[in-house]
Amino acid sequence: MPDAPVTTRNEAGTRRRRASLRGFPIPLALIVLAAALQSLAWNLAVPPFQGPDETEHFAYIQYLAETGNMPNPVSGGATVSSEVETTLKELNLAPLVGNLTARPAWTTADLALWRSVDRRLPPGSRANGSGPNHVAQNPPLYYALMAAAYRAVDGMSLLTRVFVLRLLNGMCFLATIALTWLLAGELFGRVRWKQTLAAGVVAVQPQLAFMSSVINPDNLLVTLTTGFLLAAVRLVKHGPSLSRVLTTSGLSAAAIITHGRGLVTVPVLCAALALSYVRHRPALTDMFVRTAAALATVVVPFAVYLAFGRSTGSSGSSSLYGGQVSQLNTGSFRVGQFLSQIYQFYFPRILSMPAMIGPPYGYRQVFIETFYGTFGSLEVRFAPQIYDTLQWLSGLGLAAFLTACIVRWRTLKRAWPTVVVMLSLLFTTMFFLHYVSYRALIADAGSDPLIVGRYLLPMISLFAAAITFTVGSLPQRIGAPIGALILATEILLALAGIGMTAARFYA
Amino acid sequence: MPSLRDGAATPRLAGACALLMVVVVVGAVLAWYRPFLVRSRAVIAGVPAPGALFNVTDFRVPKGGRACMNSVTVTPQSRLAAFVLRPGEITSQGGPPLEVTLGAPGYTSSATVPGGYPGGGVQLPITPPTRALVATICFANRGSGAVLLAGTDEPRTISRPKVKIDGRWVAGDIALTFYDVGDQSLTARLGALFSHASNLTDGFVPEWGVALIALMTAFLVPAAMIFAFYSSVRDDELDR
Numbered sequence A: 001m002p003d004a005p006v007t008t009r010n011e012a013g014t015r016r017r018r019a020s021l022r023g024f025p026i027p028l029a030l031i032v033l034a035a036a037l038q039s040l041a042w043n044l045a046v047p048p049f050q051g052p053d054e055t056e057h058f059a060y061i062q063y064l065a066e067t068g069n070m071p072n073p074v075s076g077g078a079t080v081s082s083e084v085e086t087t088l089k090e091l092n093l094a095p096l097v098g099n100l101t102a103r104p105a106w107t108t109a110d111l112a113l114w115r116s117v118d119r120r121l122p123p124g125s126r127a128n129g130s131g132p133n134h135v136a137q138n139p140p141l142y143y144a145l146m147a148a149a150y151r152a153v154d155g156m157s158l159l160t161r162v163f164v165l166r167l168l169n170g171m172c173f174l175a176t177i178a179l180t181w182l183l184a185g186e187l188f189g190r191v192r193w194k195q196t197l198a199a200g201v202v203a204v205q206p207q208l209a210f211m212s213s214v215i216n217p218d219n220l221l222v223t224l225t226t227g228f229l230l231a232a233v234r235l236v237k238h239g240p241s242l243s244r245v246l247t248t249s250g251l252s253a254a255a256i257i258t259h260g261r262g263l264v265t266v267p268v269l270c271a272a273l274a275l276s277y278v279r280h281r282p283a284l285t286d287m288f289v290r291t292a293a294a295l296a297t298v299v300v301p302f303a304v305y306l307a308f309g310r311s312t313g314s315s316g317s318s319s320l321y322g323g324q325v326s327q328l329n330t331g332s333f334r335v336g337q338f339l340s341q342i343y344q345f346y347f348p349r350i351l352s353m354p355a356m357i358g359p360p361y362g363y364r365q366v367f368i369e370t371f372y373g374t375f376g377s378l379e380v381r382f383a384p385q386i387y388d389t390l391q392w393l394s395g396l397g398l399a400a401f402l403t404a405c406i407v408r409w410r411t412l413k414r415a416w417p418t419v420v421v422m423l424s425l426l427f428t429t430m431f432f433l434h435y436v437s438y439r440a441l442i443a444d445a446g447s448d449p450l451i452v453g454r455y456l457l458p459m460i461s462l463f464a465a466a467i468t469f470t471v472g473s474l475p476q477r478i479g480a481p482i483g484a485l486i487l488a489t490e491i492l493l494a495l496a497g498i499g500m501t502a503a504r505f506y507a
Numbered sequence B: 001m002p003s004l005r006d007g008a009a010t011p012r013l014a015g016a017c018a019l020l021m022v023v024v025v026v027g028a029v030l031a032w033y034r035p036f037l038v039r040s041r042a043v044i045a046g047v048p049a050p051g052a053l054f055n056v057t058d059f060r061v062p063k064g065g066r067a068c069m070n071s072v073t074v075t076p077q078s079r080l081a082a083f084v085l086r087p088g089e090i091t092s093q094g095g096p097p098l099e100v101t102l103g104a105p106g107y108t109s110s111a112t113v114p115g116g117y118p119g120g121g122v123q124l125p126i127t128p129p130t131r132a133l134v135a136t137i138c139f140a141n142r143g144s145g146a147v148l149l150a151g152t153d154e155p156r157t158i159s160r161p162k163v164k165i166d167g168r169w170v171a172g173d174i175a176l177t178f179y180d181v182g183d184q185s186l187t188a189r190l191g192a193l194f195s196h197a198s199n200l201t202d203g204f205v206p207e208w209g210v211a212l213i214a215l216m217t218a219f220l221v222p223a224a225m226i227f228a229f230y231s232s233v234r235d236d237e238l239d240r
Helices: A004-022 A026-045 A054-067 A082-090 A108-119 A141-152 A158-188 A192-203 A206-211 A218-238 A242-256 A260-280 A284-309 A320-328 A335-346 A363-372 A384-407 A409-414 A416-443 A453-472 A476-506 B013-038 B187-199 B207-239
Strands: B041-049 B057-061 B066-074 B080-087 B098-104 B107-113 B120-125 B133-141 B147-152 B163-165 B168-170 B176-184
Touching: A026 A158, A026 A192, A026 A206, A026 A476, A026 B207, A054 A082, A054 A141, A054 A158, A082 A108, A082 A158, A108 B066, A108 B133, A108 B187, A141 A158, A141 A218, A158 A192, A158 A206, A158 A218, A158 A453, A192 A453, A192 A476, A192 B207, A206 A218, A206 A363, A206 A453, A206 A476, A218 A242, A218 A260, A218 A416, A218 A453, A242 A260, A242 A284, A260 A284, A260 A416, A260 A453, A335 A363, A335 A416, A363 A384, A363 A453, A384 A409, A384 A453, A409 A416, A416 A453, A453 A476, A476 B013, A476 B187, A476 B207, B013 B207, B041 B066, B057 B066, B057 B163, B066 B098, B066 B176, B080 B098, B107 B120, B133 B147, B187 B207
Parallel strands: none
Antiparallel strands: B041 B176, B057 B147, B066 B133, B066 B163, B080 B120, B080 B147, B080 B176, B098 B107, B098 B133, B163 B168
């Protein structure tokens, strides 16, 4: 019976596949386990309030939870509550931010002192962080969700509340991984190793794992944008059913009321709707109904935010995203200067060009250093040679990706609506970030280019898809080992990041 | 709509991929992680007040004067008090002698920086307490000239301790770090790291819990990722 072993193997494979399809696929479950452990380890490695703007984000949540109101971005009695201020001071957490020579007050004696001071705080000490808080310009969805969680644990001490809220941010990370798995399934079919590679690339991306352990609306934004991209791809692939339209537009709306950077989903939504209509040609009335449904889904929550939720802007009047949008459109905008700025972000200056505004800041800082991993408040960094290697590998990866695009041009052409949706997210995001950076540099006389690598994380599923597409374009016997190498490298970076950060704060 | 799918796996590929990952991870752990983990480094017992980030502030202690900083945590590992000082005036005799005293209920320690120094960082041996406690440190100028102690009055680097010079409160902190004598590797200090991390959760995650999570992260994260990739490639092979 020469065929028997083959039959048995196929049956075993089918059983395994059925088993995994009924529940959670085993590779995904393992990846999620690895991600959950990393997030937990990061949570412990980073002392409270040491993530990017974590103090201000927590202050927003606390004020909203304690009073039902949003803090003010430009005025008020104090940025943080007396409770937070006391903790920052008593445990030396404020001078710790960004200062490599500092350490937190980490002994049991410090803890006892903090507890005794905390116990003596007067009533209302949690509810007086009314502002000025610069992150109060952010829309309220993330903070409202976190405020609900805060209420559930408000009997705990401040340090424990921060720990628990961080765990909830970790849940966003896990959801992002699962959504990337599903996106890879849509893009590459149910080829398990490709789904595993895509989800794995996200799970062990050091910067994303670090961010998942701190209180920051970027975590929800990343999840929503990943979910939105999946929904948009499904929309153009499978057609504009009402549920798909509502899901896509609903996720876009949620992203918009999570962070100003969520606005990048709106042009992508428009593109996805248009492409799905072109591709699937629904009846004219269906098209109108679905467009109206999408519009309502985006506009209604946004209008509610505008009417009730927005905070007072820098002008003193209630304005969009705390005045950020109007600020972005004030001052001079010169197209030539803007394009020159973008060019010099990526390439060396040509002599005829005007000098770059602001500090020397380009793709290396954004796409390499702060995208792959710069931790704490940007003070915990890998050695320069690690970034050099990552830059070299990224360049190689980009060349390989472009080669794969050329070689598999026909495949991409057949899937053009999907490709257009993905590219529209890429280009919209990049244009938005360059525009914001340019405006910020003009507004503050070139002191702060504003953008960092974590602003690219909402596109993390695109990054994973690009890697998977490139590696998956190779013959399997070569592609799978290269995928294994990529994952192994990322695992090493991820664990090194946790170790370095723990040593920086606790050794 | 066509997908971007292509062919599936070749036999034994899953095992080869897993082996490759194991080799890379173990190799890099030995080549990259190990030196970081076993390298001896100074043991920081505590940083009651870090230095300035941008602009150093000098705290002037006049002759016969005394600067005291309260709320300074001292631990059983605090065997060296490190700070930066220089003479208030440039003279051929160098800086004046400085007596450093640490005091708390049931604990006192005293040491002196001899006069004649040109200025710079100093690590002064002190007697540590038997348990961590919150003390006051005083710098008494025993010489005939002033002494300047480096510190900070930057709002973002000001710490819990408060400084009095000759009985008057002043804004800012004198930069102070405590070290243990001798160097130690990170692996030798893992217990301390876990304890510090646990304390910063207010004990919500006990020390053993931190140790367990660290252990699981170090071993299970690579293992889970390797097995995930192995099983996915294997499943694709078996489905073929």
